[in-house]
Amino acid sequence: MKINTLGYSIKQGLKNIRRNLLFSLASVGTIVACLFLFGIFYSIVLNMENEIQSIEETLTISVFFDEGTDENRIAEIGNELKAIKNIDTIYYVSADKAWNNYVDDVYGGNEDYVHSVFGDDNPLANSSSYEITLKDISKQKDTVSQIEKIENVRRVNSSDGTAKSLNALNRLVGYASIGVILILLLVSLFLISNTITIGISVRKEEIAIMKLIGAKDIFVRAPFLVEGVLIGLVGSIIPLGIIYFMYNGVIDYLTQHFTVVANLMHFVSVGEVYKGLAPIALLMGVGIGFFGSLITTHKHLRV
Incomplete structure (x- = not known):
């Protein structure tokens, strides 16, 4: 024009x-x-x-291992998890850390009483896990399915209802x-x-x-x-x-x-x-x- x-x-x-x-x-x-x-x-x-x-960023998937899985194998599982594309972050929670977190959440302020009852025993001795967050929560079902196929993975806890x-x-x-x-x-x-x-x-x-x-x-x-x-x-x-x-x-x-x-x-x-x-x-x-x-x-x- x-x-x-x-x-x-x-x-x-x-x-x-x-x-x-x-x-x-x-x-x-x-x-x-x-x-x-x-x-x-x-x-x-x-x-x-x-x-x-x-x-969504606060939703985590917990990956638990078979009893007796050694530290080397746990590290290998971590590497296999990192290879899954939809996984965003991975954080390892030891059994001791899991027990301490449970005591803080449930018995906050009464930790001395809990330790007097259980002493050095850890009721969650087999509960070490990886805490995982996802890039896309809509793909959670497929991601959980991939995780469950990894050898020595005992259980995968996920918030299906929330997702x-x-x-x-x-x-x-x-x-x-x-x-x-x-x-x-x-x-x-x-x-x-x-x-x-x-x-x-x-x-x-x-x-x-x-x-x-x-x-x-x-x-x-x-x-x-x-x-x-x-x-x-x-x-x-x-x-x-x-x-x-x-x-x-x-x-x-x-x-x-x-x-x-x-x-x-x-x-x-x-x-x-x-x-x-x-x-x-x-x-x-x-x-x-x-x-x-x-x-x-x-x-x-x-x-």
């Missing part, structure tokens, strides 16, 4: 917005509302995913995200389409003359495309600004007034949220405006 054509398109696009100011504002308002809701939903989902990931619940929650969040985005996109496209349609009807005679004197397709359509893009751009910038200044205030309110939330949740910083939200919202806003205008001009102009 030539510079003079681009300048004309921008000028006419701005004129179209002024001519149909009420409908343009309605379209901007709708995009603002839709992208604001999307931004809120995105922030909630991101924090949920962050919390799910934190929980299934987290996987189900991840899928639910994913499906909900897709559903909300589609609904918001359709509503925004509908209003942008109506605004552009009105703009075309207002300039109907002017467009007819332009077509009669041989104006190219892009020359006729460009002002409406510019109009849609500008509406979409403004409609995406406004909610980004609102959410940016709201985010920390909402988190501060929740953590100060709801102790349970403060203890359970680890909120993502506003900077982390906007690394993804800002480009997505801008692309959505501009995309809604552009494609809404493109579809409408193709339908009504037939040039």
